[in-house]
Amino acid sequence: MSNQNNPQRDASTPRSHHLARDHVRIALVGARGRMGTRIDALARDHPRARVTLRIVSAPHPPSLDREFTTATDALASLERDRAASSDLAHRPLDAIIDFSAKNGVFEAIRLADALSCALLVGTTGLDDTIVQSLRALSPRVPVLVCSNTSLGVAAVAHAAGALARALGPSYRASIVETHHAMKKDAPSGTALRLASALRAAGSNLRDEEIFSIRAGDIVGEHTIRLTGDGETIELTHRATTRDLFAHGALRLAVWLAAQPPGWYRVEDSIIPQAPPSSPLGPTPLPHSSL
Secondary structure: OOOOOOOOOOOOOOHHHHOOOOOEEEEEEOOOOHHHHHHHHHHOOOOOEEEEEEEOOOOOOOOOOOEEOOHHHHHHHHHHHHHHOOOOOOOOOOEEEEOOOHHHHHHHHHHHHHHOOEEEEOOOOOOHHHHHHHHHHOOOOEEEEOOOOOHHHHHHHHHHHHHHHHHOOOOEEEEEEEEOOOOOOOOOHHHHHHHHHHHHOOOOOOHHHEEEEEOOOOOEEEEEEEEEOOEEEEEEEEEOOOHHHHHHHHHHHHHHOOOOOEEEOHHHHOOOOOOOOOOOOOOOOOHHHO
């Protein structure tokens, strides 16, 4: 792969070569949101991740050290730090985690591009313009976009595809997803992701066979059913705490920071598979790193 868009790092060299330090330095975009707050809190006890910079939305003025409202302000501060450093190869960040909104994603893209660091986007409801911008960024840095950062959901999506291929299209597929009463989008992004995995494996799953339930304070539950003559196979993932997704985001950020540029899926972090835009396969993350 050519590295003409990234002269500071040879794309043929694994990014892990540049991560010899004990921890991965993370910028958190959307740091005052529900997910951002939990990621920030859990990172304090994480063995590999450290949140070293925060981008907050304009209604919440910066109040902490290394907290900014725009990528421009953050870059200016980082450039001052770089100028004061005796290390000419100093790269101030390794990864960016974004759980914000449309404007926040663009700030994250600017930051990742300027600093040549990995970008994990957990923000939902992305329009085509944002997705195209993220795709355009992926030849230069590792990019992973996902609405559900759970390791278990990634494993279920992989298992669902394997089952659909093994059983064939004669087994009728359906998905039931259940979330808290305040969740507005339906079907959930995770249900659509599971549906995509089934269809990619040859299942004839129809849109009307994806069912959504909104009730109480349920964090999230997804059940896949594959039914044939005389038998039904079920796969269920049940989230019991939202911290699951914060832990998952930190795990993915640490993994993504060591990957070459490309477009990644959560499944790539547990199953070796080369992404379309990278000639190198990602390195699976040991589950003990959670």
